[in-house]
Amino acid sequence: MSSSMGMAFKSLRRRKLRTAFTVSGIVVGVALILVLLSLTAGTSTRAGALINTLSPAQITVVNATGRTAATAGAGGTFVFRGGGGGGFGGGRLGGGGGTAAATFASLFGDSSTLDQSVADAVGNLTGVSVASPTLSSTGYVSGTASFITGIDPATYKEATGGLNIVTGGNLANSTSGSQIVVGQNLATNLGLSVGSVVTVGSNATGGSPYTVVGIYSTGNTFTERFSYIPLTNAQAIANKTGQISEVYVKADSPNEVAQVTSEITASFPGVSAIAPSTFTGAAATLSGTLTTFFTIIGLAALLAGSFGVVNTMMMSISERTREIGALKAIGAKKGQIMRIFLSEAFLIGVIGAVVGVAIGVAITLALPYLTGAATTTTVRGAGLGGLFRGALSPTLTLNTILLSLGLGIVVGILSGVYPAWRASRMDPVEALRHV
Secondary structure, eight states: OHHHHHHHHHHHHHTHHHHHHHHHHHHHHHHHHHHHHHHHHHHHHHHHHHHHHHSOSSEEEEESSSSEEEEEOGGGOEEEESOOOOSSOSOTTOOOOSSHHHHHHHHHOOSOOEETHHHHHHHTSTTEEEEEEEEEEEEEETTEEEEEEEEOHHHHHHHHOOOOEEEEOOOOSSSOSSEEEEEHHHHHHHTOOTTOEEEEESSSSOOEEEEEEEEEOOSOTTGGGEEEEEHHHHHHHHTOTTEESEEEEEESSGGGHHHHHHHHHHHSTTEEEEOTHHHHHHHHHHHHHHHHHHHHHHHHHHHHHHHHHHHHHHHHHHHTHHHHHHHHHTTOOHHHHHHHHHHHHHHHHHHHHHHHHHHHHHHHHHHHHHHHHHHOOOOTTOGGGGGGOOOOOOOOOHHHHHHHHHHHHHHHHHHHHHHHHHHHTOOHHHHHTTO
8 A cells, every 4th residue: 555655646746737736626625615614603603602692591581462561460461552662672582472583573673562560570470580671772872873771780690690791890789870881892992991981872962971880791792782771771761661671580490491481471471481492493403504505515616626636537547558557567456556546536635635624724714804804893873784793703623624624535535436447447458559
């Protein structure tokens, strides 16, 4: 085998330019697969982090009717009145209802609200440890678009685990006051620090003064544009006095989450209780679909590269007819001839895979910087468009690297099987005519 590999290496070295062009086909395919799979993994990771941030509690209770739920009436029956505010985020998790459309609405909000007394009613259910009301709506912090989230500081941390404060502290345990906690991305864009005074309001030009008491981080530029203020203040800004977007619920035990979710949905008509698994399952399905789609694209590129390997190998056989005839004349067996050409195909695959992985890794590592430079422009007062700016964040894993490397080598070997078989079947008498 070592002699076969040596002969294969010498053959490729004699035809350097042709070998380079042949290898380039596999390089492109391998690099493409690695970059696409890394992007898929990164998208899946960011989606999971976003879902966890948007729905930080074990259970999120929202309005499933598109109307405003009033307080619980006699017998625990809910009555409804028309209403619900406008704007993008009647709730970060408004809506819901069991269908795919409802799930989407639940994630991105449909302007539906609940009466604040719903939080108290849910909190009194068996198995519920704490229920924390919140109101989310769009607004402006010093003229920059932001999601304004009103919370009850006394229960929010217990229900959700709280914010990841990196500088300063949380809001005081009060439902009112002129304090605000901002995300790190928003703080960087506005040059804020603990103690800074900002204006918070429903439009870019008005608002009331608030003191920054804390800065939190999530590692996601989108969710770091949220701002947290006391619940009563958020209701006044959104003109939704006594209304909330959702109720974050924590069960007495993680094992009781499913039971409590069912109990809430059954007890309060028109109210939907959603566990994060509703979204993580959909995100996992989408991630799997994207992975399959991108893998097929990469394999198509590799397939195109394999034709170049086959073509090069067939040309090599034609040019080396005399060599093959001489080897057969001195007793070389078919298997030995096949090993020589398969060794060439193997080397082409290895070189192409290694170079492709190296290029793919370089592109993957550079993408966040390249895309970040094009998307980090700060636009003040530009509306919601600015909320979704951010760099691509591919995730590079050992499994992705090994898969890309293996595919490149396998494609190289398979591309050489037919040419090697043709060479081994060559008639030595016919071949020696070329001597």
